[in-house]
Amino acid sequence: MVRRADWSKKRRLHNLRRDRPDIYNEDYLELLARRLELRNGMSLADVGCGLGFLGFQFIESVLPDGSYVGYDVNPELLRMARADARKVGISSAMQFRKGEAYDIPARTGRFDVTMCQTLLMHLREPWRAVKEMNRITRSGGFVMALESAWNRILNPMYFLEDGSHLDLSPQLVGDMAALAWAAQRGYDRRRKDARKTWMDTSGGWRVPIWFRRAGLADLKTYIGDRWWVTLPPYSDSERLNTEKFVKLIRKWLTDIERAGKGYRETIELLCAGGLSRRHAKTIIKRVDEYHELIADLLEHEKVVTVQMAKVYITIGRKPG
Numbered sequence: 001m002v003r004r005a006d007w008s009k010k011r012r013l014h015n016l017r018r019d020r021p022d023i024y025n026e027d028y029l030e031l032l033a034r035r036l037e038l039r040n041g042m043s044l045a046d047v048g049c050g051l052g053f054l055g056f057q058f059i060e061s062v063l064p065d066g067s068y069v070g071y072d073v074n075p076e077l078l079r080m081a082r083a084d085a086r087k088v089g090i091s092s093a094m095q096f097r098k099g100e101a102y103d104i105p106a107r108t109g110r111f112d113v114t115m116c117q118t119l120l121m122h123l124r125e126p127w128r129a130v131k132e133m134n135r136i137t138r139s140g141g142f143v144m145a146l147e148s149a150w151n152r153i154l155n156p157m158y159f160l161e162d163g164s165h166l167d168l169s170p171q172l173v174g175d176m177a178a179l180a181w182a183a184q185r186g187y188d189r190r191r192k193d194a195r196k197t198w199m200d201t202s203g204g205w206r207v208p209i210w211f212r213r214a215g216l217a218d219l220k221t222y223i224g225d226r227w228w229v230t231l232p233p234y235s236d237s238e239r240l241n242t243e244k245f246v247k248l249i250r251k252w253l254t255d256i257e258r259a260g261k262g263y264r265e266t267i268e269l270l271c272a273g274g275l276s277r278r279h280a281k282t283i284i285k286r287v288d289e290y291h292e293l294i295a296d297l298l299e300h301e302k303v304v305t306v307q308m309a310k311v312y313i314t315i316g317r318k319p320g
């Protein structure tokens with residue numbers, strides 16, 4: 001069964017620009033328009049279009065003869081997007097239709113460019129949506145997916161006050177990745193039926209795999225270049241950001257600590273996610289040592305965090 005994302009009505013364009021400048025900013029959109037070779041007369045599809053953000057950005061590049069169709073399962077968002085298009089006097093070129101990502105109501109080869117932005121992260125079988133996006137694209141056209149690759153454990157880098165940085169051994173990074181992966185999978189498997197919505201914000205790096213499997217060629221993946229540096233003395237928003245981040249890390253570390261002390265529930269979770277009991281315990285022990293180091297640094301406020309890029313943009317060409 002397909003589950004719908006809980007996508008707040010209030011998230012109008014200007015809010016997104018203000019709240020999420022890492023994704024919703026002008027310069028990367030301009031760059032994308034060039035990479036997608038957008039020009040007058042092209043037809044664009046946007047799957048999981050929401051309020052049609054991508055459409056409103058790109059429509060200018062394909063006018064006066066081009067067009068855009070946004071598909072979404074949420075009728076309320078579609079209604080709002082249509083109203084926005086009317087408001088800016090562009091509704092003849094922009095359509096918003098009810099459409100399910102696994103079964104897009106468009107004929108094969110209908111569009112020059114098919115795109116999605118933060119859709120795949122809401123799908124349990126994202127590769128099925130990529131296959132559909134490939135299907136509705138003409139031979140030689142482009143498919144693009146912009147998805148988050150946020151992983152709160154792996155993305156941040158820690159720098160110390162003296163300018164050195166915390167060197168994570170490849171072994172430790174591997175351990176943490178395995179841990180995060182197994183915990184997510186275990187969580188999902190066990191709570192599958194209890195959860196109303198699904199979201200995996202860490203999967204951006206897997207998109208090229210799905211593109212390749214769908215038969216797309218000339219793949220290129222770009223990593224968003226927006227990142228935050230938080231340096232003392234902090235301004236208000238930076239402090240807020242740091243505190244939020246530190247809170248997350250602390251929570252994660254507490255979980256690990258409990259697991260390290262034989263917290264059975266977490267071990268079970270990791271096993272449900274595919275790790276053997278022995279493997280789960282070994283990894284937890286190694287990560288636990290790292291925990292102590294970080295906890296100590298945080299305690300003494302000696303750590304400066306740098307949040308690394310969170311967005312992966314993958315573009316592929318349909319062969320033919």
Ligand SMILES: C[S@@+](CC[C@H](N)C(=O)[O-])C[C@H]1O[C@@H](n2cnc3c(N)ncnc32)[C@H](O)[C@@H]1O
Nearest residue numbers: 005007048049050053072073074100101117118
């Ligand atoms: C995070 S929002 C992104 C909206 C828009 N692409 C943007 O970037 O502003 C995810 C969107 O995917 C839509 N969605 C979720 N599951 C879907 C599905 N199975 N088929 C089509 N759309 C879906 C939601 O209704 C929501 O509008």
